[in-house]
Amino acid sequence: MLKDVSFGQYYPVDSFVHKLDPRFKLLCLIAYIAMIFVAANFYGLAVCAAFFLLAVAASRVPFRKIMRSVKGILFIAAFSAVLNVFFYRGETVYAEWGIFRITYEGIIFSIFLVVRLFLLVMFSSLLTYTTTPMALTDGLENLLTPLKLLRLPVREFALVMSITLRMIPTLMDETERIMNAQRARGADFESGGLIKRVRAIVPILIPLMTSALRRADELGDAMDSRCYMGTYTAGAAKRTKYKKLAFTRRDLIGLLFAGALIAGVILTKVYLGSLL
Amino acid sequence: MNAIEFHNVSFSYGGSFAIRNLSLTVGEGEFIAVLGHNGSGKSTLARLCNGLLEPDEGWIDIFSLSVGKRRNLFTIRKNVGIVFQNPDNQAVASIVEDDIAFGAENIGLAREEIGRRIDFALKAVGMEAYRHAACSRLSGGQKQRVAIAGVLALDPKVLILDEATAMLDPRGRREVMDIVTRLNREQGRTVVLITHFMEEALRADRAVVMNRGEIVMQGTPSDIFERHEELITYNLALPRIGCICEALKQGGLPVGATLDEEKLAEEIAQCLSRQND
Structure with missing residues (x-):
């Protein structure tokens, strides 16, 4: 029973994304999260979503697998959406009971928030689907x-x-x-x-x-x-490393796409204004 | 040069002595079996050999280097590899290759050399096909072979097996024993085999029996097994073939004492033909 619990959730196929350098993937995730929060309107989020869909297509991970990761945050997403719908101080009022007020801006902002949250979780899950825990550790180190x-x-x-x-x-x-x-x-x-x-x-x-x-x-x-001396080094050799990470041409292509993502999000922010 | 020398060594974990005034010499390239019942001090003996434990009295030399000195510790551990009992408690990485690399990384080898050491170690234990396998998916015997490979990556002159077969099934036990025998015969590594399985000791050049922290018997395995009554007082049972020999003799078939199956079969045949005449 317990054996079926796969730790991490690595999805073993051979794909472009799987073969990317784990360091690049980690940095890419950080950049992606930053871009989600930089995006000021739905156009910006659309750029993020397009990047995400492209990454999923290149990873050959089935989309429903990735959708599964959203399950865990459904409650938080619903909760914060409802809270925003009721309490956002908007102008165009649809309904009002005491302190609760449903406004056009509130609804839009809630949707924006939920999309942001979903993209964030789904993109993060893509990292764990395509990278073994060992590779992640190596990359992080x-x-x-x-x-x-x-x-x-x-x-x-x-x-x-x-x-x-x-x-x-x-x-x-x-x-x-x-x-x-x-x-x-x-x-x-x-x-x-x-x-x-x-x-x-x-x-x-x-x-x-x-x-x-x-x-x-x-x-x-x-x-x-097996001669592990930790921090005690008197007489010990300097530890070397067998695994070597290599930045390949594949990562360069990934980098180009990531650059396009950042440029796209910033351009939509500058030229298409903010959400409301 | 002797590989291991114990001079009047005593050691205690705080209470009574686990090793009591013990002297022992193991020559380079020798295959020695250390037999003993649980709590006889044989595991302590292994841990003293590479400085995991330090003796309270007496001294230990490994290739003429004193184990007690801190600055010798690294060199000694490089030369004395220990494989422990539990196959699950020795690997540090999830993937076979990474685990074998661990020791080689610790002694500061270059990347290419580590690669060569992994090839060599995997080949020595016959696990080439599992280089990229996950350790958790292997059988007990395979895990123990990986553990041996992990130690071999350091290219130690002495290999100590601290009940390394105790938790394995008969097949895993045979696999490990075959590898160890080969490492001794073909690569000339000194082997100290600590066990309570008498059959395994048969492969050794010399056997030592321990009881309550002292060496109580010493000699070739067949010498030792002939003194079966003495063995029983140390809570050690004869190997199956020895028991058969004994039972035959008592039952009136005068076979010579042997631990070789073929030889016993021949002896029985001869005895029977003599009786028939």
């Missing part, structure tokens, strides 16, 4: 390299991330084993109210924690045995 100058342990941070990712399937298996062991002893995880169910988790968490600590201990020994 590489982008954070300048922080080494501030003596921040970037490499260690990346190693922690990598070990975390590695341990997720192991701990999933372990959880399932413990749950089965508890079930065999008559534990019941499925029935009862919220409080009862939460309490049923405690006997799973405690053995899980103990075993995780034991595993950490053994992993530490295994790492030491």
Whole structure:
């Protein structure tokens, strides 16, 4: 049961977007989020949406997969939309009860907000669909390299991330084993109210924690045995890196598109004015 | 030069001694099996060999370098690789290739050299096809082979297996044992095999039996197995073939003590033909 929970949500196909440098994809996401907030009108958002659709087409990830990511924020989106419809101080009033007032501007602004939110979440999900957690870690480590100058342990941070990712399937298996062991002893995880169910988790968490600590201990020994010296460096060699990220012509094409996105959004903002 | 030398070493985790006044010498290229019941101190012995633990008394030399000195630690760990018991607790990366690279990165090898080391290590354990596989999808035996490859990437002169087969099924156990034997015979690596499976010890040049932190028996595996009554007092059971030999002798068939299946079959045949005459 737990094994089916895929961590991250990598969608393994071979596509243009999958092959892009993870560093470029991360930077592109940041630029995209910035552009969504720079966009001042629906034309700007249309440019963002066009870029997003193009990226989806180039990624070969089925659109309904990406739509799934919106599910999680439906409630927040609906909530903020309703709030804006009722409380936005607009001019063209359609209806009014006490402090509530529905205006033309309120409705437009709510729609704008929801589109923004959806684009943001969908584009972010595209990154995790097309990039393995390992590649993301590598990319992040590489982008954070300048922080080494501030003596921040970037490499260690990346190693922690990598070990975390590695341990997720192991701990999933372990959880399932413990749950089965508890079930065999008559534990019941499925029935009862919220409080009862939460309490049923405690006997799973405690053995899980103990075993995780034991595993950490053994992993530490295994790492030491393989010459990992961490920050203790006396007599140790300088750590090198096997994986090398390469900026290819593909990334250059991506960069051109990203440039077009930024130019498009800024032009619509300058020439076509603001939303209301 | 000797690979490992223990001189009157004692070690305790705080309570009673886990290792008691132990002296042991392992020559370069030797294959030695360390047998012992749970809690006999054999895992502690492994951890003392590369400085994961430091002795309370006595001293340990690895290729004439003292383990106690901090500045020797890196060189010693480069030369002494340990494969541990649990196949799930040794990998640091999700992908086989990345995990094997870890050790090679730690000793500061150049990128191309790391690539070559990965090729070499994967080939040595017969896992070339799994270079880009996810560690979590492998079987226990395969994970343990990757763990061996991860250690081999450092090109250590000494390979210590700390009950590395204990959690594997019979097939995985055989896979790992075959690889270890080959690493010793073909590449001349010193192997210290810590186990409580007597059958595995048969492959060694020399076997050492530990009990309560002390070495209580020493000799070739077949010598040791002949002293089966003594073994039982240390809570160690004879390998199946030894038991059969013993049972045959007691049942009135005078076969010679052997641990080789073929040889035993021959002995039985000879005995039977003699009886028939």
